[in-house]
Amino acid sequence: MAKYIGILTSGGDSPGLNAAIRGVGKAALGYYGMQMIGFRDGFRGFMENRTIELDTNTLSGILTLGGTILGTSRDKPHRMPVAGKLVDMTDVLVANYHRHHLDVLVCLGGGGTQKHAYRLTQKGLHVITLPKTIDNDVALTDITFGFDTALGVATEAIDRLHSTAHSHHRIVVVEIMGHRVGWLALGAGIAGGADVILIPEIPYDVEVIADAIRARSHSGKRFSIVAVAEGAVSRQDAAALRSAEQLVAKAKSSDALTKAEAVLAKAEAQHAGNTMRLAKQLEGLTGLESRVTILGYLQRGGTPSAADRLLASRLGVACAELIHKGRYGVMVAARGDTTKPVPLQEVAGKLRHVPPDHPWVATARRVGTCLGD
Ligand code: F6P
Secondary structure, three states: OOOEEEEEEOOOOOOOHHHHHHHHHHHHHHHOOOEEEEEOOHHHHHHOOOEEEEOOOOOOOOOOOOOOOOOOOOOEOOEEEEOOEEEOOHHHHHHHHHHOOOOEEEEEEOHHHHHHHHHHHHOOOOEEEEEEOOOOOEOOOOOOEOHHHHHHHHHHHHHHHHHHHHHHOOEEEEEEOOOOOOHHHHHHHHHHOOOEEEOOOOOEOHHHHHHHHHHHHHOOOOOEEEEEEOOOOEHHHHHHHHHHHHHHHHOOOHHHHHHHHHHHHHHHHHHOOHHHHHHHHHHHHHOOOEEEEEOHHHHOOOOOOHHHHHHHHHHHHHHHHHHHHOOOOEEEEEEOOEEEEEEHHHHOOOEOOOOOOOHHHHHHHHOOOEOOO
């Protein structure tokens, strides 16, 4: 009997998702003679049995498309909003897996998806995941697809902001995505030549940033570009946020988790608008006019870069091969030019932060970039 694959995309969309769906599908259907069905809108559509037929026609012409033809959502199997409440719908998902006579469920997603997928394997399901996110924060893979495209968009934005900052002798603070990790802000900041780069892993002191900008002014450079990750925090705010995050990580019961999440949401709400505040502070401290640009969802939209199409296709094809071999319960990780199946148990719940001694951090420091510390 031909193997029957279910596939879904979960979490924030990311360039390269369609290339990955195509990679899995074309290899599975065309090369291994399997069959495949898509579920719409992540785990939500899987729970609600909303499907999309995937055949050689539907898989054609999607390589270069941004977003995901399947649709996505951030709904979690064990905490699904139903009639205004968060309900554990895991058993319904398990029942749907069997109802469709699936041999495996392929989940394309980021850190959260790895955790949900692992929980499903604990219920006896065969699951394989592929790592996607523009944040590049999934553990145990060299890189995630979506990152390269977003890196290109953010770098081009910094390039463009240079000429206007220079012309008006202004500080331009550009906010780049990344709530918990700073790969995107750091990478784009280095590639775009930002004068200051602020990331969540390195809490900043606003006085240190102002000093760096003043020093540039004294040397005749009367503008500065500050690349700030969404989740970058001042030293003062860092402690409160970290302890709220730890509460969430350590919560044992659903009740404790709900409470801990409320504490975290409050801490994060205080952080919202941080980029605007930072720009005002810098204006006050340096006497230079400042402006803010928030790149937001531009970084997630549009056509994937060649590197992302290639990565997503490679991982997708490797996924089909693993299904053919009956190797389940793994994430297909990128390792140099090859791929590696990593047990979901090892990936679930881990985040790949920027280590303080990472070569990118050293590079930024040695070319004279201020990291705010
Ligand atoms: O995880 C990817 C990401 O784009 C983050 O960089 C960003 O903080 C978050 O998603 C935004 O999430 P949402 O799409 O739910 O607003």
